[in-house]
Amino acid sequence: xxxxxxxxxxxxxxxxxxxxxxxxxxxxxxxxxxxxxxxxxxxxxxxxxxxxxxxxxxxxxxxxxxxxxxxxxxxxxxxxxxxxxxxxxxxxxxxxxxxxxxxxxxxxxxxxxxxxxxxxxxxxxxxxxxxxxxxxxxxxxxxxxxxxxxxxxxxxxxxxxxxxxxxxxxxxxxxxxxxxxxxxxxxxxxxxxxxxxxxxxxxxxxxxxxxxxxxxxxxxxxxxxxxxxxxxxxxxxxxxxxxxxxxxxxxxxxxxxxxxxxxxxxxxxxxxxxxxxxxxxxxx
Amino acid sequence: xxxxxxxxxxxxxxxxxxxxxxxxxxxxxxxxxxxxxxxxxxxxxxxxxxxxxxxxxxxxxxxxxxxxxxxxxxxxxxxxxxxxxxxxxxxxxxxxxxxxxxxxxxxxxxxxxxxxxxxxxxxxxxxxxxxxxxxxxxxxxxxxxxxxxxxxxxxxxxxxxxxxxxxxxxxxxxxxxxxxxxxxxxxxxxxxxxxxxxxxxxxxxxxxxxxxxxxxxxxxxxxxxxxxxxxxxxxxxxxxxxxxxxxxxxxxxxxxxxxxxxxxxxxxxxxxxxxxxxxxxxxxxxxxxxxxxxxxxxxxxxxxxxxxxxxxxxxxxxxxxxxxxxx
Numbered sequence: 001x002x003x004x005x006x007x008x009x010x011x012x013x014x015x016x017x018x019x020x021x022x023x024x025x026x027x028x029x030x031x032x033x034x035x036x037x038x039x040x041x042x043x044x045x046x047x048x049x050x051x052x053x054x055x056x057x058x059x060x061x062x063x064x065x066x067x068x069x070x071x072x073x074x075x076x077x078x079x080x081x082x083x084x085x086x087x088x089x090x091x092x093x094x095x096x097x098x099x100x101x102x103x104x105x106x107x108x109x110x111x112x113x114x115x116x117x118x119x120x121x122x123x124x125x126x127x128x129x130x131x132x133x134x135x136x137x138x139x140x141x142x143x144x145x146x147x148x149x150x151x152x153x154x155x156x157x158x159x160x161x162x163x164x165x166x167x168x169x170x171x172x173x174x175x176x177x178x179x180x181x182x183x184x185x186x187x188x189x190x191x192x193x194x195x196x197x198x199x200x201x202x203x204x205x206x207x208x209x210x211x212x213x214x215x216x217x218x219x220x221x222x223x224x225x226x227x228x229x230x231x232x233x234x235x236x237x238x239x240x241x242x243x244x245x246x247x248x249x250x251x252x253x254x255x256x257x258x259x260x261x262x263x264x265x266x267x268x269x270x271x272x273x274x275x276x277x278x279x280x281x282x283x284x
Numbered sequence: 285x286x287x288x289x290x291x292x293x294x295x296x297x298x299x300x301x302x303x304x305x306x307x308x309x310x311x312x313x314x315x316x317x318x319x320x321x322x323x324x325x326x327x328x329x330x331x332x333x334x335x336x337x338x339x340x341x342x343x344x345x346x347x348x349x350x351x352x353x354x355x356x357x358x359x360x361x362x363x364x365x366x367x368x369x370x371x372x373x374x375x376x377x378x379x380x381x382x383x384x385x386x387x388x389x390x391x392x393x394x395x396x397x398x399x400x401x402x403x404x405x406x407x408x409x410x411x412x413x414x415x416x417x418x419x420x421x422x423x424x425x426x427x428x429x430x431x432x433x434x435x436x437x438x439x440x441x442x443x444x445x446x447x448x449x450x451x452x453x454x455x456x457x458x459x460x461x462x463x464x465x466x467x468x469x470x471x472x473x474x475x476x477x478x479x480x481x482x483x484x485x486x487x488x489x490x491x492x493x494x495x496x497x498x499x500x501x502x503x504x505x506x507x508x509x510x511x512x513x514x515x516x517x518x519x520x521x522x523x524x525x526x527x528x529x530x531x532x533x534x535x536x537x538x539x540x541x542x543x544x545x546x547x548x549x550x551x552x553x554x555x556x557x558x559x560x561x562x563x564x565x566x567x568x569x570x571x572x573x574x575x576x577x578x579x580x581x582x583x584x585x586x587x588x589x590x591x592x593x594x595x596x597x598x599x600x601x602x603x604x605x606x607x608x609x610x611x
Contacts, residue, residue: 015521015532058532061525085548220551247547249521249537254382254390256518257537257544259563260553262571281566283553 015250017058017102018046023077025097028163031084032128033093036077040100044076047106051113051135052243052271055080055105056251059095063088066248066266068132069106072142078103081131081163107251108270111136111215111241120148122207124226126155126198126218130164132243133217141175150175151207155183155198155222159191181205199225202233209234216242227274237275244270244277286443286454286461288433293333293441296460297321297366303456304362304401307345309338318342318365333367334435336411337584341514342372346379346396350535363396364453367405367433371416371584373426375514376402381576382517401449404429408469413585415476415598421582424471436466478598480579483569483605495603500561502593507540509587509595510564515580518544539564565600 024036039046049055049069057080058064065088070079084093095101113136121140125133140147152172156162162182173180183194183201194201199222207214214235216226223242230240246258246265253267261280263269288296300306300321307318311330317340324331332338342365380397383390407414407423416423426432430450434442443461445454454461510516520537537544540560546552554560572580581597588596 015534017532058523061523063523064521089548245547246553247545250519254517255520255537256567257539259567259571261566262574283559 015104015252017056017064017104019100020046020103022095022097022099022101025095028081029161031093031161032081032163033084034079034081035092035101036079037101037103038077045071045078046103048073049078049106049135050110051139052111052132053106053108054251054266054270055103055107056248057082057092058102058104059088059092060102062091064102064249065089065092066107066251068135068243070131070135070138072135072138081128081134083128105251107248107266109268111139111243111271112273113139116213116241117146118148118211120208120210120212121150122212122214123150123152123154124198124202124214124216124218125153126222127157127161128163129218129222130154133215134164134167136215137172141172141178144176148177148211150178151205152178152180153183153198153202153205154181155185155201155218157185159184159188197225198222199229202226203229206233209236209239212239214240216240237278238273240274241271242274242277244272246270285464285466287436287439287464287466288441288443288461290438290440292460294331296457297331299457299460300364300366304364306364306366307342308366309333309335311335315339318345318368321366333405336369336407336409336414337371337586337589339512339586339590341375341512341584341586342368343375343379343514343517346376346393346400347517347519347536350533351392352531352533362399362401364401364403366403368402368426368429369405369407369584370421370423370426370429371414371419371582372514373402373404373429374416374419374421374582375584377428378515378576378578378580378582379517381578385576401431401453402426402429403431403433403450403453406432406434408435408472410472410474411585412475413589414474414583415478415585416583417474418476418478418480419579419581419583423474434468436469439464439466442466442468476585476598478601479605480601483579483601493604493607495600495607496558496562496565499595499600499603500558503540503557503561503595504593505540505542505557505560506592507538508590508592510538510540511536512586512590514584514586515568515582539567565597568597569601569604 019040020037021040022035022037026034028034049071054066055069056064057067067080067082082089082092084090123133123137140150168180168182172178183196184191187195214230216223244265248258248266249255251266253264258265260283297306306321308321309332310319311332312319316338345365383393404426410423430447432444432446436442445451518537519534522533524531545554554563568580
């Protein structure tokens with residue numbers, strides 16, 4: 001984590017959310033929406049977030065969910081890309097601009113951005129898994145000279161399910177020394193791009209493992225096969241980073257449900273090198 | 285030695301209750317637990333200072349089963365837990381490890397803890413299920429108690445103050461204590477024991493032991509072991525609205541129930557009872573030790589006594605050790 005002296009609400013009352021206002025909502029796909037939030041009184045942000053960190057988004061009285069946050073220095077709002085999957089997110093998808101929601105955080109360790117400096121980056125994402133990586137990708141582009149070649153591989157089920165299309169097709173490919181590859185699972189009439197699953201496409205592209213770091217996020221089944229592919233391609237356990245998901249409630253390593261082994265994902269994670277995961281029970 | 289007369293114990297508790305909220309072990313209906321002396325009802329409650337382990341552990345006093353968060357609902361004044369046993373004192377030490385050390389100490393817990401005075405009762409006649417000395421507690425010398433009372437039969441209770449808090453309490457009730465020479469009873473020998481030394485280092489290699497399969501099979505995941513465990517401290521957060529205000533509540537949670545780790549899309553890393561069972565024991569014996577340097581078990585024996593399937597934590601520990609030994 002880069003920013004140790006962050007401003008957050010966790011000192012006094014760690015579990016009490018700050019009230020923020022939703023200032024904009026964008027439909028990314030039929031079931032993914034981006035929510036843009038800032039302090040309810042218009043005075044900027046409740047806290048700063050490093051790439052890969054999460055916040056607890058709460059909607060009373062439905063509940064809270066741990067959501068990956070996208071924010072960059074200088075922005076006056078935070079973005080949360082949220083997929084409609086369950087009770088809380090379903091309710092969240094019904095709110096309108098101007099609604100006030102609760103927010104607390106930031107939680108987790110975030111991506112090891114400093115350790116990745118000077119290396120080639122390979123980002124591999126599936127579905128909503130692009131959301132946590134996006135903050136890291138944006139960080140790389142903002143500090144472009146610190147990183148080598150950037151390869152982004154993104155896959156989704158169908159064309160309609162591709163999220164962040166503007167960035168994938170217009171903005172990111174224009175960045176220097178950057179390649180973006182997009183694939184969908186099944187062929188569609190109006191799609192002239194690649195068709196196939198992410199792990200197979202990854203092996204086809206075969207980005208060099210020399211001085212590279214692969215960052216993986218997506219559905220568990222995709223992660224499983226991508227990790228196998230990366231191993232085949234010569235990536236060591238120190239060159240693979242992934243971000244885990246567990247059910248979380250408190251965010252501060254006290255409530256005791258998001259543990260995998262002795263690690264609390266909310267506190268010590270969610271970002272891990274594959275090497276660290278090898279020591280843990282196979283629950284991830 | 286300072287001695288408290290047994291006949292006067294009820295009026296003594298009345299005296300303590302003038303300055304503080306006093307929790308004493310009582311039988312109330314079918315349940316035994318620490319209840320406030322102020323709520324004592326002669327017709328329905330029995331004061332049970334001799335009972336070893338009440339079913340409901342004193343963690344209920346430190347962490348309420350259901351509490352609103354972010355608001356200080358503490359009542360003013362001290363709280364005295366009277367007659368708490370050595371294993372439960374140690375359990376409170378372990379709760380302190382969780383809520384008062386490392387990042388994000390619990391403010392509510394800290395306030396509760398600071399005004400709690402522990403008057404512990406030494407165990408000279410431990411139960412057959414007790415194994416506290418194997419888990420680092422001493423039955424007659426509760427490490428962090430403020431006062432220890434020793435039951436010496438007809439002579440009364442020997443009152444021994446052990447901390448500044450305890451000394452202050454002793455000063456306020458000094459006129460209740462007589463001065464007598466007492467021959468202290470022998471230090472008890474616990475019939476049960478388990479050699480915990482080195483277990484968690486072994487667990488690292490044996491997290492997939494067949495014993496998880498064998499022991500979890502009869503487990504009904506009823507979670508009685510969790511609710512009666514004096515150290516189990518996992519909690520859940522729930523949100524509710526009342527009028528135009530929203531509130532967060534925290535309440536007990538158990539790793540024995542499936543929803544604890546259920547995620548969106550119905551994926552659950554610990555879906556089988558076996559996996560939850562393993563996580564519970566590994567949390568107690570290994571994960572907690574790795575994080576805080578001591579196991580999350582005090583040897584009170586409640587889970588062993590109350591488990592409807594007869595699962596015994598001592599046997600689990602012993603079996604882990606046996607697996608290591610060459611045959």
